[in-house]
Amino acid sequence: MSATRRVFLAASAAAGVMQGQKKVRTGILGIQHSHLAGKLQAMNGNPAFEVVSVCEPAAGTRKAKSGDAQLTRLRWVSMEEMLADRSLDLIVFEGEVKDAVPLGKRVLQAGKHLHLEKPPTNKLEPFRELVEIARKGKRCFQLGYLYRFHPGIDVAIDVAKKGWLGDVYMVRAAMNSDRDQKQRDVEARYPGGSMFELGGHLVDRVIAVLGRPAAVRTWLRHDTSVADSLKDNTLAVFEYPKAIATVVSSAKDPAMHRSFEVIGSEGTVLVNPLEPAPTVRLQLREPKGPYKKGVNEWTLPAEPRFVRDFADLGRAIQAGAALKYSYDHELALQETLLRASGEIV
Secondary structure (H helix, E strand, O other): OOHHHHHHHHHHHHOOOOOOOOOEEEEEEOOOOOOHHHHHHHHHOOOOEEEEEEEOOOHHHHHHHOOOHHHHOOEEOOHHHHHHOOOOOEEEEOOOHHHHHHHHHHHHHOOOEEEEOOOOOOOOHHHHHHHHHHHHHOOOEEEOOOOOOOHHHHHHHHHHHOOOOOOEEEEEEEEOOEOOHHHHHHHOOOOOHHHHHHHHHHHHHHHHHHOOOOEEEEEEEOOOOOOOOOOOEEEEEEEEOOEEEEEEEEOEOOOOOEEEEEEEOOEEEEEOOOOOOOEEEEEEOOOEOOEOOEEEEEEOOOOOOOHHHHHHHHHHHHHOOOOOOOHHHHHHHHHHHHHHOOOOO
């Protein structure tokens, strides 16, 4: 058995997905997003899921990408056919930002559970309406942020929540990339630029530690020599009654630095790098739980993305239970991301 397969099965078991239950029949709506391949791999490796159909409304995208090996075995359908298929439990949306809320609304109104690619929209009220449709219909609603089930960040959140870091007064996070011009052009459509497109992955984790901030200040700059309008050097500061957090996101970093750090009065934990094999450095004034006084440092095995996300989603759908992250978490995240992206003040 391959290492990847073992991770799939371990994640499914840990999330409580039970053999013998009805499979979560799934349709893919939109195929343009770069995360699609990883999500298909995660679902195909999880015995809870059966991916059966795919729809791509844009003819050009359909022609360009329909030959993908993970898509050729699926049944190609129209959107109307997909939404009318009563055998489908879940639809995974992997299209463009502009389509996420309008099409996501149709999915939920058709009675399906919904996994929605991020960022879902640059507006708050349409997103709030979407969440309330899911809440009222008791449908699972999950956003596709990368690090919700990240093994290293999970350690950082766990030690913070247990109080082992003392008074947590600072979180620092970085989410950089090295975008080509095609992707820069996509991200330049939105005032938040890199913060809107990438920063949300770690804004999500800041909220998991500290909750909704009292205030947000943001700096959205174009500082490289690239001749475009993308805000490619961005910083957001989140203010809390007794803590501050910072997220930086830049679009032209050849090292693609990504890290997450939680600092408290009794200890600090740094996860750097985040991928592929996260390294955790935990420093404590006094021993706590399994950790010694001073520096504890270890590297975790690399895990494929999205495996634990879809394990949680499969568990929730099969059991009729709640996801790990609630409707209210999604609302707080969206509002905070839009403040960090300069869309609302």
